[in-house]
Amino acid sequence: MKLLRFGSLFLILLVLLVLQSCTALKPYEKVYVNDPEMQMGGDSSESYNKYVQSIREGGIPAGGSKGSGGCGCN
Amino acid sequence: MRKKYLLIGGLAIFQLFTQAQEIKDTRIQKVKKTEIELVYNQYFQDGNNSAVTGGTGTEKLTVYGPALKLKQKKNYKKGKKVKQRNLSLNIGADVISSASTDKIDAVVSSASLLDTRGYLNVEYGGTSLEKNISIYGGMGFSLESDYLSVGTKLGAIKKNKEESQSLSAEFQFFNDDMRWGRLSKGFFNPKTLIYPAELRGTQWNEKYKRYSYNLKLGWTQIINKRNIAAVFPEIAYQAGLLSTPFHRVYFNDGADAPETLGVEQLPDQRLKFGLALKLNTFVGGNLILKNSINSYKDSFGILAIAFENETAIKVNPNFTLSPNVRYYIQNGSDYFKAYKEHDPSEEYFTSDYDLSDIQTYSLGLALKYKLKNSKNKKNHFKTITSRYTYYKRSDGLTSHVLSLIFNMEVAKK
Numbered sequence: 001m002k003l004l005r006f007g008s009l010f011l012i013l014l015v016l017l018v019l020q021s022c023t024a025l026k027p028y029e030k031v032y033v034n035d036p037e038m039q040m041g042g043d044s045s046e047s048y049n050k051y052v053q054s055i056r057e058g059g060i061p062a063g064g065s066k067g068s069g070g071c072g073c074n
Numbered sequence: 075m076r077k078k079y080l081l082i083g084g085l086a087i088f089q090l091f092t093q094a095q096e097i098k099d100t101r102i103q104k105v106k107k108t109e110i111e112l113v114y115n116q117y118f119q120d121g122n123n124s125a126v127t128g129g130t131g132t133e134k135l136t137v138y139g140p141a142l143k144l145k146q147k148k149n150y151k152k153g154k155k156v157k158q159r160n161l162s163l164n165i166g167a168d169v170i171s172s173a174s175t176d177k178i179d180a181v182v183s184s185a186s187l188l189d190t191r192g193y194l195n196v197e198y199g200g201t202s203l204e205k206n207i208s209i210y211g212g213m214g215f216s217l218e219s220d221y222l223s224v225g226t227k228l229g230a231i232k233k234n235k236e237e238s239q240s241l242s243a244e245f246q247f248f249n250d251d252m253r254w255g256r257l258s259k260g261f262f263n264p265k266t267l268i269y270p271a272e273l274r275g276t277q278w279n280e281k282y283k284r285y286s287y288n289l290k291l292g293w294t295q296i297i298n299k300r301n302i303a304a305v306f307p308e309i310a311y312q313a314g315l316l317s318t319p320f321h322r323v324y325f326n327d328g329a330d331a332p333e334t335l336g337v338e339q340l341p342d343q344r345l346k347f348g349l350a351l352k353l354n355t356f357v358g359g360n361l362i363l364k365n366s367i368n369s370y371k372d373s374f375g376i377l378a379i380a381f382e383n384e385t386a387i388k389v390n391p392n393f394t395l396s397p398n399v400r401y402y403i404q405n406g407s408d409y410f411k412a413y414k415e416h417d418p419s420e421e422y423f424t425s426d427y428d429l430s431d432i433q434t435y436s437l438g439l440a441l442k443y444k445l446k447n448s449k450n451k452k453n454h455f456k457t458i459t460s461r462y463t464y465y466k467r468s469d470g471l472t473s474h475v476l477s478l479i480f481n482m483e484v485a486k487k
Contacts, residue, residue, distance in 0.1 A: 023298050024236055032300050032356035037364075037386040037394065040294055040304045040352060044113045044143065045440065045461035045477035052117060052475055053436075056467065058404055058429045059370030059378035060310065060346060 105149045106486040109456075113166070114478045115139035121427075121471030126177050126270075128322040128335060129413040129425030133471060134173040141166030149203070158201040160210065167192045178270055178320045191218040197227075206233040220268060220320075223250045229290075242292035250284040252315050267319040269337055278337040284314040300356040308348040316340045323425050325418045338424045340409060346372040360388040375408035376429065384440075392446060398438040398463070406430040427469050438463035438475075457481045 025033070032038065042050075054060050121133035145162040168191040199210025208231040216223040229244030254268035267282050287310065294304040321338035352366040368380040380402040387395045407429040409422040416423040440461040445454070459479040466472050 022238070022295055024238060025296060025299060029299050030296075033296050033302055035356060035362070037362045037388070038302055038354045038356060040302070040354070043459055044111060044141070044479050045115070045459060048113075048115045048139070048477055049436075049438070049461075049463050049475055052465070052473070053380075053402070053434075056428060056465070056471065056473070057378065057402060057432070057434060058374070058376040058407060059368075059372070059380075059402075060348060 105147075107147045108484040109143075109145040109147075110482045110484065111143040111145075112480040112482075113139075113141040113143065115141070116476045117473060119471065119473040121467070121469070123427040123469050123471065124177070125318065125321040125338070125424070125426035125428070128324040129427065131177065132173045136171045137168050139166060139168040156203045158203055160197070160199045160201070160208075162195075162197045164195040164214075165193070178268060189219050191216060193217070195225075206235070206237065207231070217256060219256065220254050221250055221252050222256055223248055225249075238296040240292070240294040242290075242294075244288075244290045244292075246286070246288040246290070248284075248286040248288075250286070250314075251282060252284060252319065253282050267315075269319050270322050273322070273335070273337055276337075278339070279315055279317070279319055281315040281342060284312060284316060286310065286312045302354045304350075304352045306348075306350040306352070308346075308350075310346040310348075312344040312346075314342060316342060316344055317424065318426070321424065321426055323416055323423045324414045325416050326414050327418065334418060336418075336423070338426065339422050340374070340424060341422060344373055346370070362386040362388075374429065376404060376406065378402065378404040392444040394440075394442040394444075396440040396442065398436075398440065400434075400436045402432075402434040404430075404432050404434075406432065427467075427471070430469065433468040434465065436463055436465040455480065455482050 115137070116139065117135070117137040119133060119135040122131065123129050124131040124133045141164065143162070143164045146160070148159045150157060150159070170189045170191065172189065193214065193216040195212060195214030197210055197212035199208055201208040209229070211228045212226070214225045216225075225246060225248040227244055227246040229242065231240060231242040233240045253266055255266075267279055269276075269278060288308065289310070290306065290308045292304065292306045294302065296302050317338040317340040319337055322335050323338055324333065324335045327334050348368065348370045350366060350368045352364070355363045355365075357363055362385070364384040364386065366380075366382045368378075368382070370376065370378040380400060382398070382400040384396050384398040387397075389395055407424070409424050410427075410429045411423065411425065412430075413425055416425070438461060440459060442457055442459045444457050457479075459477070459481070461475075461477045463475040464472075465475065
């Protein structure tokens with residue numbers, strides 16, 4: 001329970017930190033942030049792992065692939 | 075016969091998709107790319123707390139999952155404006171061999187039941203490259219012996235002028251029918267909910283439909299030269315049959331009383347809140363850290379948080395190694411109790427360990443190989459990716475996930 005509360009607090013602090021520290025980049029400064037590995041979306045194997053997690057765990061992760069469909073009952 | 079219709083239907087959709095590539099647009103056509111992705115997933119699971127047998131018994135399961143994804147992107151000019159059209163198709167099947175599902179009919183059985191889940195998703199969207207706005211919509215269905223799920227979605231993505239910030243919103247609606255028999259007794263004539271063999275004299279559930287409404291939001295922000303952060307809040311509401319009709323629950327009747335059991339009962343509404351936070355950092359010349367925290371709460375009493383890190387190591391320009399670690403902790407639902415711990419007077423009860431107090435750990439490794447191709451070559455394999463994940467749950471359930479992806483690109487100018 002303590003870990004859950006700590007995690008929620010950490011989330012809020014991190015969001016505030018992000019809001020405070022953004023800077024505008026020139027196109028030539030985007031070499032790192034434009035790297036394919038830096039993008040937020042995952043590949044199909046990551047999606048499949050998230051699908052498995054959403055079935056074997058009670059919590060459905062935000063941004064996850066499974067919103068509904070089936071019982072995941074096995 | 076049914077398989078024949080599915081095959082003809084699949085070929086017709088594929089034909090429609092390929093024909094779409096050939097249509098000549100009267101507007102100026104700039105670039106047309108089609109990405110083809112072949113995916114194969116394999117999932118092995120073992121455990122000893124199956125919900126089908128009331129929270130005790132084998133959870134042995136194997137899933138073989140081939141899939142094909144096609145994504146076509148076309149840039150064109152309409153007047154002076156440059157636009158982009160996207161069409162994607164995702165078709166696949168999961169062949170499932172489950173020891174526990176076999177025990178719906180026979181409490182003691184050694185054979186494993188074979189089932190299949192088939193799915194198809196189509197998405198179409200347009201982007202105004204000048205205004206940096208994308209709008210898309212999609213439809214899909216998923217079919218297994220015990221359900222048919224039909225889903226629709228509508229979404230939009232807006233980037234700012236500098237492309238340092240992206241805001242997204244997506245609404246999804248799913249209409250699920252949980253009656254049994256679509257794969258065994260005729261697609262248009264599903265009979266009834268399937269209960270465990272010994273409990274079929276009683277109608278345990280009045281509803282057989284499940285409706286899900288999901289609103290997913292996203293905010294991605296470039297923080298500086300080496301950091302990108304994103305926040306994904308999500309709210310979901312479900313109504314209808316939310317329990318699984320062939321999950322047994324054994325009650326605590328006292329030592330001398332005869333054994334009594336029932337079918338899992340859960341409330342017919344569920345509200346869920348999720349929040350994911352991601353931070354990707356380009357640390358050095360060849361190291362990228364991808365960190366995320368996921369928190370979750372719902373009206374069943376589940377409270378959960380997950381911490382995850384994937385570290386991408388660029389061994390050389392063509393080869394990336396990505397070890398992955400994840401830890402998840404969950405406070406279980408108020409309606410969960412283990413085998414023979416429920417009181418018969420309770421209104422809602424389940425012995426499904428997915429809803430219990432659990433912690434899970436997973437460790438994985440992904441290998442991504444970018445193939446060297448001539449710049450003039452229009453059709454080529456782009457990447458080959460393989461991933462292995464080991465997963466362990468605190469109640470003893472373990473699983474192994476293997477994935478293999480071939481990614482190819484076909485370009486036309």
